[in-house]
Amino acid sequence: MSTPSHAVHAARRVNPFRAALLISGLIALGFGIAVLVWPVKTALAVTGVLAVYAIAAGIVYITVAFIARWQSTGSRIGHSLLGLLFILAGVYAFASLRESAVFLALFVTVMIGVMWIVEGFTALFALGETGSTAMTIIFAIISVLAGFALLSTPVWGAGFLWWFFAISLVVLGVLNVVRALPLKN
Incomplete structure (x- = not known):
C-alpha cells in the first residue's frame, strides 16, 4: 500500500481562503448580473428581504x-x-412592495447626497490638517457637486447608483473568482 506524496495530499486539501474568495465572488457576480438584467425585480426582492427582516x-x-x-x-x-x-413597517413594505422599493431607493440616494455634501465641507474645514491642499480642495468640490447632483435629480441618481452598484458587483465578483483560481502550484 503506497502513501500519497505530500504534493498530492496538498492538492487535495481545500484552501479556505480561496474557497471564500470563490463563493463570495460567485455571489457578487450573480447578484450584480441579476441587478443588471432585472433591476426592478431585484430591487423588489431586496425590499422584500428587508420587509422580512423588519417583521422578524x-x-x-x-x-x-x-x-x-x-x-x-x-x-x-x-x-x-x-x-x-x-x-x-414590514407588513406595509409587503403590502406596497413597489412603492416601498422606490421610497428606499430615493431615501438612500438623498442620504448619500447629503453625506457627500457634508463630507466635502468637512474636508474643507480640515484643510490645514491634510498633506495636500490642492487635492483636498478638488476632493471637496467634487464631493459637494456630486452631492448636489444626487439631491437635484434623486430619481436619476438612484438609477445611476443602482447601475453602478451592479457593475461594481460584477467586476469585483469576477476579480474574486479569478483570485480564487490556483494560478501557481
Whole structure:
C-alpha cells in the first residue's frame, strides 16, 4: 500500500481562503448580473428581504418585552412599541412592495447626497490638517457637486447608483473568482 506524496495530499486539501474568495465572488457576480438584467425585480426582492427582516426583528423585540421580566416597565414597553413599529413597517413594505422599493431607493440616494455634501465641507474645514491642499480642495468640490447632483435629480441618481452598484458587483465578483483560481502550484 503506497502513501500519497505530500504534493498530492496538498492538492487535495481545500484552501479556505480561496474557497471564500470563490463563493463570495460567485455571489457578487450573480447578484450584480441579476441587478443588471432585472433591476426592478431585484430591487423588489431586496425590499422584500428587508420587509422580512423588519417583521422578524419586530417579533424578537416583542418577545424580549414579554420574556425579560428583569427589565424595567419602560424598557419593556419601549421594546413592545419598537417591535410593533418594525412589524407594521414590514407588513406595509409587503403590502406596497413597489412603492416601498422606490421610497428606499430615493431615501438612500438623498442620504448619500447629503453625506457627500457634508463630507466635502468637512474636508474643507480640515484643510490645514491634510498633506495636500490642492487635492483636498478638488476632493471637496467634487464631493459637494456630486452631492448636489444626487439631491437635484434623486430619481436619476438612484438609477445611476443602482447601475453602478451592479457593475461594481460584477467586476469585483469576477476579480474574486479569478483570485480564487490556483494560478501557481
